[in-house]
Amino acid sequence: MIRSVKTIVTLLAILALIAILFVYSMFQGGFVSWFLFFSFVPILLYGMMMVFYPMGLMKVERNVNQHYLKSGQTLRVTLTIQRRVPLPLFYLVVEDDLPEMVTWHDTKQYKYRFLTHPEQLKNRKQAKSVMFPFMKQKLQFQYELDAIPRGRHHFKQVKVMTGDLLGFVKRERYVDVDTHVLVEPGEIPLKLGIEQSTFEEGQQTNYAVKANHTNLVSGVRDYAPGDQLSWIDWKTTARKHELVTKEFEEEKQKDLTVILNGHADEDSRWLAFEAGVELTYSISLQSYGDYGDVSVVALGKVREEVTLKHGKQSIERLTQLLSQIRMVKDHQFAKQLKREAWHLSKDRHLVIVTHDLSKAIHQTVLQLRQQQVDVELVFVSSKHLMAKDERHGLDQLHYAGVKVTWLNEDRLARRQIEVSAS
Template structure:
């Protein structure tokens, strides 16, 4: 179908050219055989339009070049942008009109609800044309403007021609950040009360004492020698370590609207934590994606983290029965880091994957983002309960009022 359309467009140009020549020949023949003022007036009146149409037909649109000028090539989501387009040519051929179509990147096309931004100019003999357009609110992401279509023709519409011009310009739009009243992981660290605490749950950790067994204690931490003395089950107390590391894991399997909220939230956490001197690692995966930003610290790292989150994209949700659930390799996660999982997918295999990743060594926060009217279904309730029972701090985020999280919730 596309081939047929291209073939018809190609022949249409030549058919119009043939029609133009026939009209010119017919008016001349009529004047020659009919004679008189009226017939020759008709011919000479049509002649300038025909000659102009022939000139447009032979004039190459490859003479045009396009340059895009942008003040700020790095913006924040929600910022307006003014794109200036400069069109140049070498030959001062008179052009009656020039239709300009800016073909928008895919994400802007979805946001604005249209494929292109159009404008018409009347160049005349000018060799340089400048025009600009404004986009009021830019969405997060890396946007590439690379296609501009120009169209022109004669005054009578007998000859029309167009050309697609490549002119690349990239705009990086960083995610917006908002102040968050973060508790526990970030709040206490900021106030100097303590850093993020965790207990090492392995056999090589330093044992600091013995206590009575409590329901929920793992079998691996039971002190069997003390328990064998007949005074009841005893559990080892481990040395408490301190760290300000946290590792942010973003599940990209998400719908577009929810995903943007997830990224804004994640960017806000990263900015606050890094500004306060904490260490941050980032991983974005799911749906075939696997992007990693190693653990770093310092205010200078904020821009790199925001740059990382500007480029990640939502991917379609996969079937929950699939055995492939993406988690980063454990070698990339510091042994003392808290894991913060940001997701809009919640089911048992997913939660199991992250509780296994935490392995009793890392503090685990799973933040489930959903629409404000969303009610947990049976599978999500099962996953939620499993996470709580296995030491994960579960939070359901339905709107921005829930963004002051990092505490276990009992409500659903």
């Protein structure tokens, strides 16, 4: 209805201008007045034709160079516009509507330098171009999305706009062109080693991710080059007068559960959440093989769980899960974590990855430790945004026996993060 009214008003305005020019030429007379009339009439008549130009006959296609990428890579997009009516167009504006999660740049570990002000990463330009087709029937617009972030990105609409020379007529159309692109989360390089430290001002405990392997002595054998000194059985050595080392029977590997916090009270923590996703992905993949059973639980809008087993299918499911998960703005993580604790076996090793440490989360982790659960906490927060309550909470957790890691912008921006083995 509104579009019809605008069309009628535009037509009446063009006809009124033609009538005014004609009347002016008739009363004024002379070469100049009639020159103005015959010069502007074709332009105004072209404007009338543009009112009825069939924008719906334009065909728009979107092609991408690949549908599966890794975060930080470059996506190349090509828009093809096919015109079916051979009316000359003086200009054509093409704009691709980008998904919300594509508006920021994922510069791998360097993005964590903006952990205090993550909005500075949201500086991507619009995918927009002005073309001058005239009589061309087929047009192409290419653009690149460099440093694309993780996520299942759904490209929906393409906006096409044109008009006349004087700006009286402006025609636009939104064309639905569905394109899906899956971008996998990046991996944070973790260096596994044995290291313990205290949580103090300006210091953090290193993260423990390797399993505790308890070895039982099953017998003795002759010493071989490369055997550790602690393996030598000194009593048997003294009796036989030759070096003898112990043989060990390794116990069953301990199981691991990684829980990711998908909740936040503030939208400004979204970059810390992205770090949590990459840490969860890296810990799970690098722990796969060191543990008997690795499970990943994402607590967001809904509870989702993936258990890594032998074969690529479980890893693909984990990649799909962590590629699509979105942060939810609420404070339900502590309640969900309590529910998880009821079903958690005490012989499992628990790692909690969170970007928020509210009092409720702090109390829940303490309760888990009091229940003799082998729990570790990986906390992601900017050193400039960390509240006193959060720092005090980390100290309490550390003194209660919880292995604590605080990852800030300085540690996350490193090429490799050192982690300890429990």
